Amino acid sequence: MRIERYINIGFIVVVLLYVAGTFLTYSTNKEIIEAGKELSKSNRVLYQLESLKREIITIQSYSRAYIITSDTEFFKVTSRTIDSAYQRGNVLRNLLVGEQQQLVLLDSTIKLGQMAAKRNVYMNSLVKEGKKDKAVQFVESGEVVALITKIEAMIDKMKEDEQSSMAVSEQVLKGQQKTIVFTYGLRAVLVPLILLAVFILMRKGFRALYKTQARLTQTATLLSGLIENAPVAISVRDAEGNIIIIYDALLKSFGLTTEQVKGKNISDFLPAAETERIKLKDLEVLKSNIKREAENTLTVNGLTQTIFSVSFPVRDEEGIVNYVCNIGINITDRKSKEEIIRKMNEELQQKMKAVTDYQYALDESAIIAVTDQAGKIIHVNNNFCRISKYTTQELIGQDHRIVNSGYHSKDFIKNLWTTIASGKVWRGEMKNKAKDGTYYWVDTTIVPFLNLVGKPFQYVAIRSDITKRKLHEESILALNQQLETTISDLKEANKEMEIFTYSVAHDMRTPLRAISAFATLLQSEHATGLNEEGKRFLGILDDNAQNMGKLIDSLLKYATIGQTTLSLAQTNITALASKVIDELRVTDPTIKANITIGNAKTIQCDPALMKLLLQNLFSNAFKYTSRTNAPKILFDSYQDNDEMIFFVKDNGAGFDMQYIDKLFLPFQRLHAEEDFEGTGIGLAIVQRIIQKHGGTVWADAKVNQGATFYFSLPYIKNDSYVEN
Amino acid sequence: MSKIDLLLLEDNATDAELTIKVLRSQGMAKDIVHVKDGAEAIDFIFRKGKYAERENILPELIVLDLKVPKIFGIEVLEILLSNELTKNIPVVVLSSSSLDSDKDACYKLGAKAYIVKPIGFDAFTEAISQLGHYLSQGDQPTE
CATH class of the missing domain: 3.30.450.20 (PAS domain)
Structure with missing residues (x-):
């Protein structure tokens, strides 16, 4: 219970006690006053009754004295005393109002007194008559003595009653005194005690209060300090x-x-x-x-x-x-810091995500194994398990010897370890053996992870399956070997061909020259020994030998074009054509054709081969227009998409288009040699040159209505039209 | 023999005969030495073997055929033009080969001219007459 409550209860108790005490005191006092009044009344009654008794004695004494002396003075005293007794009776009557029994007794006493008074008067009359003896007799008679005794008895009775009522009052007073003592005791002891207790409690309460107040003040100071600062x-x-x-x-x-x-x-x-x-x-x-x-x-x-x-x-x-x-x-600063941190976090997250993505991508795509410093596998991904056919449990703790195929040399493995142990990345292709004994090839990159002192503490091996590629490579190798054989065969064939060509070029010409030369010498130096026919035969011999020579030359040309590599240059084809025509005119002054050359064109080609091509096409055109009246030759070009088309058009002998297939084959002729001499190689050379340039050649002709030979060359943007 | 106009390396007898005939008939060279293979040509020029005792004179012009026995004409050409003694002697290649590759190789080594032997006699005569450019004036025919 709280102290406050004790104090409250204490106060209430004190107040109650006080009120009760006051009330008790009041009622006790009242009773005491009443009892006091009663006592004082009783005392007065007793006093009056005592006085009354003394007056009766006085009256008796003075009556006797009067009788004896007959001095009236004595009688007067008795009369006065009787009057006083009467008065006293009235006083008593007033005092005893309300006390019925006493009043009855009083009345009886007064009546008896009145009777006694009458006797006094009678006695007096006896005395006065001088009948002293009779008066003594009368006074001493029984009647009078009984009356007085009765009065005295009555008074005593009243005294007795009053005394007993006085005793009652005294008893009451005594009781009230006890109560007062108790009340005073109560107030004098209990109230101070309770008040003391309350005081102690209050003191304690105040002390606590002061303490609290001090603490509050301190707290308030602290708080205000806190708030202000x-x-x-x-x-x-x-x-x-x-x-x-x-x-x-x-x-x-x-x-x-x-x-x-x-x-x-x-x-x-x-x-x-x-x-x-x-x-x-x-x-x-x-x-x-x-x-x-x-x-x-x-x-x-x-x-x-x-x-x-x-x-x-x-x-x-x-x-x-x-x-x-x-x-x-x-929180402005904090906010800006938070913003920086947030951005950094975002960046970090992005980077982390990128790293995770890379890791994921790597994990998904590559065969990953992580080994410790000693080469013991501490992590493998699914791809590793898939390709090696080992489970993760089988691989962890092992080193890579588990998949060693024994294919690689000791030096190869040693080089690998030397490289990665020195902190460098090792790359290479390795053949490994799976659990089921099959082999697989992996392109391997081993990256050492270095600690702070730069020593590798683990190695991450990233591999990709190159088995298929290796198999391809093996098959390619086989194919290459085959190809090499073929090439060497070809080379040999080429060499043979070269020897053959060389022989043709060199050795076959020599006997021809001998035939031609000696036929000529025979004709010139021994003409006299020969008739005309003999001379003609020698001429035929010389012509044929020379034709054979031309045939060999053409054939050699045709054969060598295939082996030549193009040396390309921007070439003005139109200018080249003019030059070729001029040269041909010098060689054969009989050319009478009217030649028209179109706008100048520059194109990428091999100029030497292009010249040979034009030589062949123009000499053909000249040849086949040699029997035409008013021969005309047109050389022009046009562009068709990404090709430049050139053509040589003549109005000569032409040919039948049904033989077009044979036109560009070597040694194929569409005209009798008698009509138009030639080797049958020219157009084959033309085709070979154009094919070499990546173009095509074709022709359009009608018998006796001329022929047009077209050839196309790839047109590159750099090529340009140059106006004449 | 106090001078040699021309050394001809030619293994084919008819070609040699025709060449010498043209040279002489044109009056371009009188003193002509004819050797039939590359080894003989080297022996002659550097006076070795059977030519060890010959007079110490060098030809004014050397005419080589390419396809000759033992040492090819092109090898002879290389030896001559890399030797201090002979590198200033003009060498003309006279060959039946019309191959550009042969022609290019010879010019690259330092041949003065490459003449393809034609088949017709008139053309041959014309071709041989080109050798006159490399022979001394005194021997030029007076036409």
């Missing part, structure tokens, strides 16, 4: 935004002073929008009676700060929620 904004405001209390460490960061804010309305120093927002927020807090947290960026006096604030309802003195307390912390 806290780097936060603390404000209490009402629903209208009036500032009630303000401790704002953040004012400075908005360029405000306490004076500008104290006792003002927030609208006095905050922008309107902010004021509205804050008021709404405050209203919410007031209505809901719930704490709110908020983070706001506000600009005051051109200074922008981010504030984290807690608003909570505050009760006024009457306990009504009327105010909002707002505690704000400036």
Whole structure:
């Protein structure tokens, strides 16, 4: 139970005791007064009764004296005493009002007195008559003595009654005295005791109170110190935004002073929008009676700060929620730091994601194994298991000897270890053996992971399955070997062909020359020994030998074109054509054709071969127009998509298109040699040259209506038309 | 023999005969030495073997056929043109080969001319007469 309650109870008890004591004292006093009155009345009654008794004695004595002396003075005393007795009787009557028994006794006594008084008067009359003896006799008679005794008895009775009632009163008084003593004792002992207890309690209470107060003061000092020095904004405001209390460490960061804010309305120093927002927020807090947290960026006096604030309802003195307390912390710096951290985190996450993606991509695509420094496998991915056909459990703790195929030399393995142990990346292709004994090839990259001192602590091996490629390579190798054999065969064939060609070129010409020369010498130096026919035969011999020579030359040309590599150059075909025609005209002055050459064209080609081509085409054109009247030859070109088409058109003998297939074959002739001499190699050479350039050659002709030979060359952008 | 106009390396007898006939008939060279293979040509020029005792004179012009026994004409050409003693003697190749590859090789080694032997006698005579450019004026025929 709390001390306060003890004090309360103590006070109530004291008050109750006091009231009870007072009441008791009051009633006791009243009774005592009553009893006192009774006692004093009884005393007076007793006194009167005593006096009465003395007066009776006085009356008796003086009556006797009167009788004896007959002095009237004595009698007078008796009369006066009787009167006094009567008066006394009245006094007693007044005193005994309400005491019926005493009053009855009193009345009886008075009656008896009256009778006695009459006797006195009679006695007096006897005395006066001088009958002294008779008077003595009368007084001493029984009747009178009985009467007086009766009166005295009555008085005694009354005295007795009064005394007994006095005893009762005294008893009462005695009892009341006890009560008073008790009451006083009660008040004198219990009340101070309780008051003492209450005092102690109160003292204790006050002490506690002082302590609490001191503590409160200390706390208040601490609190106010905290509030005043806290780097936060603390404000209490009402629903209208009036500032009630303000401790704002953040004012400075908005360029405000306490004076500008104290006792003002927030609208006095905050922008309107902010004021509205804050008021709404405050209203919410007031209505809901719930704490709110908020983070706001506000600009005051051109200074922008981010504030984290807690608003909570505050009760006024009457306990009504009327105010909002707002505690704000400036988190601008923190925010910007947070932003930096957030960005860094984002970047980190992106990088992490990239790393994870890479890891995933690597894990998905590559065969990964991680080994410790000693080469013991500590991690393999699924691809490793798939290709090696071992389970992860079988691989972990093993070294790579588990998949060793024995294919590679000791030096190869040693080089691998030397490389990675020195912290360098090793790359190579390895043949490994799977659990089922099959072999697989992997392109291997082993990356050592170095510790802080640069020593490898683990190795990550990234492999890709190149078994298929290796198989391909093997088959390619086989094919290559085959190809090499074929090539060497070809080379040999070529060499043979070369020897053959050389022989043709060299050795076959020599006998021909001998035939031709000696036929000529025979004709010139021994003409006299020969008749005309002999001379003609020698001429035929010479001609044929020379034709054979031309045939060999053409054939050699045809054969060598195939082996020549093109040496390309931008060539003005039109100019080249003019040159070829001029040369041909020099060799054969009989050429009479009318030659037209189109606009100049420059194109990428081998000029030497192109010249040979043009020589063949033009000499053909000259040849086949040699029997035509007004022979005409046109050389021109046009562009067709990415090709340049050149053509040589003549109005000569032409040919039958049904033999077109044979036209470009070597040694094929469409005309009798008698009509048009030739070797039958020219167009074959033309075709070979054009094919070599990646073009095509074709012809269009009609018998006796001329022929047109076309050839196309790939047209490259650099090629250009050059106007004549 | 106090001078040699021309050394002819030619293994074919008819060609040799025709060549010498043309040279003489044209009056281009009188003192002609004819050797039939490459080894003999080298022996003659550097006076070795059977030519060790010959007079110490060098020909004014050397005419080589390419396809000759023992040492090919092109090898002879290489030896001559890489030797201090002979590198200034003009060498003309007279060959039946009309192959560009042969022609290019000879010019590259330093041959003064490459003449393809034609088949017709008149053309042959004309071709041989080109050798006159490399023979001394005194021996030129007066036409």
